[in-house]
Amino acid sequence: MMEHLTLIMRYLMANLMLAFDGSATVDFPEVAQRAILSLGAGVEIGDALLDEDRVCHLLVDETQDTSPGQYKLLLCLVQAWEPDDGRSIFMCGDPYQSIYLFRGATVGQFIETEKQGRFGPKEMEVYHLRVNFRSSPAIVEWNNKIYSELFAGPTSSFVPSVPFRSNPGQVTVEALLTPLAEGVRVVSLIQDAFKVDPSQSVAILVRARSHLKFILPALKQAGIQASGTDIDPIAESDPVAEVVSMIKALWHQADKTSWLALLRSAFVGLSWEDTLAVSRGHSVIPAALRMPEVLASLTPEGNARVMRLTEALDGLEKASRGDELAWKARALWMGLGGMSTVDQTELGDVKTVFKLLGTHTATGDLDNPQAFFNALANLYASPKAGVVQIMTLHKAKGLEFGTVIIPSLQKNGGRDDTPLFHWRTINGRFFLAPNMGTEDDMSPESRLFNYLGSRVKADHHDELERLGYVGTTRPISNLHLLACKDIEDEDKGSSNSLLGALKRVLANEFVGVDGDADQLEVVGGVPSKARLDADHFVELPADSFIPAATNEAVPTENELHDELREGEGNDYRAKVEGIVYHRFVEIIAKDGLVNWPVSKLSGKGQAVAALMRREGYPIKDIPAGRDRVLRLLTTTLESEKGRWILSAHDQSGQEVQVSGYRNGRWVHRYLDRTFVADGAYWIPDWKTAECPEGMDVEAFLRAITSRYQQKMEEYRAAVIDAGITLPVKPCLYLPAVDRFLEL
Missing domain, CATH: 3.40.50.300 (P-loop containing nucleotide triphosphate hydrolases)
Structure with missing residues (x-):
């Protein structure tokens, strides 16, 4: 085996x-x-x-x-x-x-x-550092007592701490009968802490988010604002949930649930009654929104809101990028006033969703819908400002808080599946044992696997004890431990819980507390929802520039990258070589020639090859392609004109973007390099083409000039439109023949 x-x-x-x-x-x-x-x-x-x-x-x-x-x-x-x-x-x-x-x-x-x-x-x-500069004497002494006993043993190196502070403090270990009562008790402890010192920091530390199931609603009902990192899934945030429903609706016209959620969103704002009327009109909601009989059944406000939505949807369909889901979703959300329904933190979460959508819509539509929604499920909402911080015990390491509450001691952490094999170094020797399943329990492999598994389990138990130590050493003044258990039940707590790991030292510490779970009142009825006014209108800023006679001519991705298509021809290898060469001369110009002697290129072969692989260059041809790129770079650094272009100049720039609307279409260009020298604004363009074998170099240069003359004139016109008043001089540099052409 x-x-x-x-x-x-x-x-x-x-x-x-x-x-x-x-x-x-x-x-x-x-x-x-x-x-x-x-x-x-x-x-x-x-x-x-x-x-x-x-x-x-x-x-x-x-x-x-x-x-x-x-x-x-x-x-x-x-x-x-x-x-x-x-x-x-x-x-x-x-x-x-x-x-x-x-x-x-x-x-x-x-x-x-x-x-x-x-x-x-x-x-x-x-x-051994003994002085504790964080906690009050009461907390330090309690930790010394508990962990001296817990970590006791012949190999223990635990050293009790000496408190530096003299402030008052307390430690409570409480047993409650129900999770609801625990939630109420957490609220009470927080309120008591702020009565004593309103400016202190308060933290709730847990092993897993699931341990907050009854605590978060209790905090919300009590009006206590809480912030947490990696606590709330981003999709559970109301603004994000509305955006996700909008994305699903745009992706699938027949997704009735998502369309109804879109109608109820804050930026559409249809009432329950009007939403019900639309849902009864047709099983496909976009069709129902345009049916006269449905519109006739809506309230005047409902009509106005539906009209606002359908106008925005029609605008998306007419737009040149209307087939791009990521653009369409962002445009609809902003066009309907979504920005006005979120605060700064929520806006960050919405942007995160749009960014994620963009990575999953390379072809315009969702490439793999399930992958997108799975990725969304793994994102967490940005923490909001709150008076109480909520985090896991692992994230709390190294931090300190005035009051620390560690609830749900009895709850288990996550369980790992039995691995395919265990490995471990014992007495300097490495052991690895495969999981044989149930085929042969007495085989040497199975016995070794079980033995190593027991060692791994013991390691996890020891770490759970240390996790408790990390948590109870975070507070400055107050520490509160809570568990849902009967005060008389000393066996409560599995081996995978903090209570199980600490129960032999906490058994005599518990005090029963009667939590009043009735304080949590569940309010029934239909929930109200904040929403934009029916006549809400999104206005462009007064200084926005709108090109004349654009005819909905928003540049498409193809138009944005037409420059690449123009220069690549049919030789994909030459295109990649050009991309890598451009990348390196850009780096050289930014770093400065003084930092790039020709000898430095001898150590860059691996970097050149890596960039070529990343761009899809055929693997077997990389050595030859790499050598050509290095040869072009060497020529450039040894050339008088090449070094002049790369030298430091006034107003120099790399990959300068210039865009304009010409002849009914967008022109979008990237200038390799720009700078001011000798009273002129220079626009040099690197061209890595080789002179064909048997062709006269001068004839080759004339062909290159003819090919790029119009493009360079477009560059000249674009920078003049951008406000350049100096004489503009477009030029080409061809490292393959070391020639400089001023056009």
């Missing part, structure tokens, strides 16, 4: 490398692995360390959360250091705050380094 698994993993690794190579990208683990290999990986000194050995001091913060790969990288960096060479290592960490096991962090490495007092060739002095 292991032989087969090893073979499969080798094939998977080989295919991963091919995928990296094909896309000219790598992921973060691969970057770290290549760094380790370049440094020598402990076998011999790597070329990277021989070439770059300026690191004299290492400072590693949060060392307890480093992964084995990160630890190995650090060891490679110091492998050639000497004990007394003046170089130093400083590590800072707390093994009892290691809570990133899911990212591969292994606290054991830090603990072992602490025990040995050595890292690589360097001996290290160990200092």
Whole structure:
């Protein structure tokens, strides 16, 4: 089994490398692995360390959360250091705050380094920081008592803290009978905290968003504003939900639910009665909106709102970009006044949805609707300003708050599926065991898999204890722990809950509290909705420029990129070579010639090849294409005219965009480079074409001039229209023959 698994993993690794190579990208683990290999990986000194050995001091913060790969990288960096060479290592960490096991962090490495007092060739002095500068004496003493017992053991290095502050504080551990009662109790604790100090910070820390099910409604009913990061799914925000319904409606005319939601949105604002009348008119809502009998059944206000919507929809259909879903959705939302229905935070969320829609509509319509809606489900709303902060215990690490409330101790965290295999390093040896399922429970592989699984489970339990420690050390003055349990039930709490991890030390701490769940009143009836006025009109700013006689001529994507089509011809390789060359001369001009000696190009072959792969250049032809691009760049840097173009000049620019409306169509151009020199405004254009074999160079130059004369005249006219008063001089530079043509 292991032989087969090893073979499969080798094939998977080989295919991963091919995928990296094909896309000219790598992921973060691969970057770290290549760094380790370049440094020598402990076998011999790597070329990277021989070439770059300026690191004299290492400072590693949060060392307890480093992964084995990160630890190995650090060891490679110091492998050639000497004990007394003046170089130093400083590590800072707390093994009892290691809570990133899911990212591969292994606290054991830090603990072992602490025990040995050595890292690589360097001996290290160990200092235990005892003073707590954050919490009140009451909280510090409570944490000392609880965690000295919880972390007790022959290998424990837990050191009790000494409080620096002298402010008053309290710790409560409360048991409530129902989640509703817990929600009410959280509200009461927050209100009590603000009565004592209205300016203090208050935080609710949980392991998962699902633990807030009864708490968020209680806060809302009490009028307590709360902000949270990665708490509220973006699609559950009212403005975003309305935009998503609009997108679905535009995408599918027969999506009745989405069309009805659009009618009820704040920027359309149809009443319940009018919406019901429309829904009864026809099963396809866009058809119902145009039926005379339906319009006759609406209220006068309803008629006005429907007329406003249908006029906006008709305008979209007439527009030249009406077949682009992303543009159409944004245009309809803004045209109906959507901007007036959101605040600044909500506007950011709406823009996020439009941006996501744009990435999923490369062909104009949704390429993969399910992928778009799945991606939307993984986004969270931007946190709003609030007096109470809500976050996960992991995100709270390193922060402090006046009052901290940790509710729902009894609730479990997420459960992971049984993995395909477990792996672990034990006593310096690496073990990997595949999951054999139920086929052979007594096979060596299964027994090893179960053993390693038990070790992994123990690691998770230990980390859960440390997560509790992180949470209870966040407050300055007040700490409140809540759990839904019977005060007499000491066995409550599974092994995957904070209560289960801490119950042996919290058993005698709980105090029963009677929460009044009746305070949560559910108000029935049809909800009201804020909406724009029926006659709301979106006005353009007074200084907006509207081209005359445009005839709805909004430039299409094809028109925007007609310049690319013009210059690419039928030779795709030549087009890509030109793109890569343009990219490099742009970088050279920005960095300055002084930073780009010709010799520097010798180390850029890999970067050129990567850019060519990214643009779709045939893999087998990349070496030849790369060499040609490097040859063109070398000629440019060695050429008097090439260096003159790239030199620093007044009013210089790169990829300057110039747009204009000419002869009934949009003209959209990018100028490679512009600058002022010798009393003129120069517009040089790079052209990477090769002189065909057997053709006279002068004849080739005449052909190039003829080909690009009109285009360069358009450039001249465009910059003059933009307000340039100096003489305008378009010109071409051809690095393949090192010639400069002033047109």
